[in-house]
Amino acid sequence: MSRYERGYPGGRGDEVEAFQRTADEILSEVRQVIVGQEEVLRSVLICLLAGSSHVLLEGVPGLGKTRMVRALSEALDLDYARVQFTPDLMPADITGTNIISDDESGGRRFRFEQGPVFANLVLADEINRATPKTQAALLEAMAESQVTVANKQHRLPVPFMVLATQNPIEMEGTYPLPEAQLDRFLFKVNVTSPDVDELVEILNRTTTDHLPEVRRAASTHDILRMQELVRQVPIAHHVAEYAARLVVATRPDSPQAPRTTRDYVRFGASPRGGIALVLAAKVNALLDGRYNVAYDDIRRVAHPALRHRLILNFEADAEGVRADTVIDQIVMSVTPEEG
Numbered sequence: 500m501s502r503y504e505r506g507y508p509g510g511r512g513d514e515v516e517a518f519q520r521t522a523d524e525i526l527s528e529v530r531q532v533i534v535g536q537e538e539v540l541r542s543v544l545i546c547l548l549a550g551s552s553h554v555l556l557e558g559v560p561g562l563g564k565t566r567m568v569r570a571l572s573e574a575l576d577l578d579y580a581r582v583q584f585t586p587d588l589m590p591a592d593i594t595g596t597n598i599i600s601d602d603e604s605g606g607r608r609f610r611f612e613q614g615p616v617f618a619n620l621v622l623a624d625e626i627n628r629a630t631p632k633t634q635a636a637l638l639e640a641m642a643e644s645q646v647t648v649a650n651k652q653h654r655l656p657v658p659f660m661v662l663a664t665q666n667p668i669e670m671e672g673t674y675p676l677p678e679a680q681l682d683r684f685l686f687k688v689n690v691t692s693p694d695v696d697e698l699v700e701i702l703n704r705t706t707t708d709h710l711p712e713v714r715r716a717a718s719t720h721d722i723l724r725m726q727e728l729v730r731q732v733p734i735a736h737h738v739a740e741y742a743a744r745l746v747v748a749t750r751p752d753s754p755q756a757p758r759t760t761r762d763y764v765r766f767g768a769s770p771r772g773g774i775a776l777v778l779a780a781k782v783n784a785l786l787d788g789r790y791n792v793a794y795d796d797i798r799r800v801a802h803p804a805l806r807h808r809l810i811l812n813f814e815a816d817a818e819g820v821r822a823d824t825v826i827d828q829i830v831m832s833v834t835p836e837e838g
Contacts, residue, residue, distance in 0.1 A: 511728075511790045518725050518785045522548070524716040528574040531711040533567050534704065535697040541786070542688045542803050543571065546660065548785075549685055549778040550726035553641050553661040555626075555676075555807060558690030563701075564664040568622045571662075573713040575722065577619035578656065584629035590636035594646040595653075611648060616640050619656055619719070623663035627674050634676060637661060641683040658722055678766075678810065685775045686800075687807035732781040734792040741835050742776040742797050748829045749809055759828040763815035768808035775804040794835045802826050 526540055546554040556564045572579035595614030599607055640646050644655045748755045749767030780796035806822040
């Protein structure tokens, strides 16, 4: 019996080890072109492996968000499509449309022409530069893995994931994403600027004639198998209850809400916030080589899973209070209870 099998109930050791090894290989390949941003890379991988999940990457232009998503697609045996969101982009440019074509008998009929959303990995680049109507075109796809055109449903491929990038809402020419669409993202990840050492490495990699090559590290079958294993990871009742109490503490009308929530939050997280916490925590546990969810797994994913689900009020805006500050206080105030 291996050291992994001794540590996990049900003889899952080999599967956990394979999961961890494949995830490390994926990250290693993406690091060929992305310098630093370790927490961002891990967060994106968590969203991919959680299954039927999507990630929103926010940061100023030029931080490598688009290149990161492209590198991930190159490391995986998955179909990839990129949509550049602009103010004049129309919903049909994303979902596809019916066109008139000639059939074999010489007649004419409508034929559905698939849009770029029919890919495993869809990069929605600068999603908040498009109008709300166009942004909403992704809503059905993200929620139900299908699109409806002319009253007919078209299923999207499996796996399916939207990786959206957006510029900070304060920047000119941006539109805020609707709350209903924000809630469909498992994570919102903040992409920060590199430090001096990382910037030097970026300059060295991008100003020479040597271009790093990203190799395939996982197949479609590998990803689907890893997503299936995530759903099987057990979570103790008291740990699931801890995640639920974190979500409830984001609601200003809840008796469990800390003062920061009551003072600065207008609307808290929906039940999807709890689902995001548990799914992401399961992936985090597997990435750390464990077949069970701990309190620390919940805490580690709390900020990216909840920050975009908190609607702050005017007082928060006036005083410069951010969602992460509120979540810090929630995590500090909600204490785990041992089962």
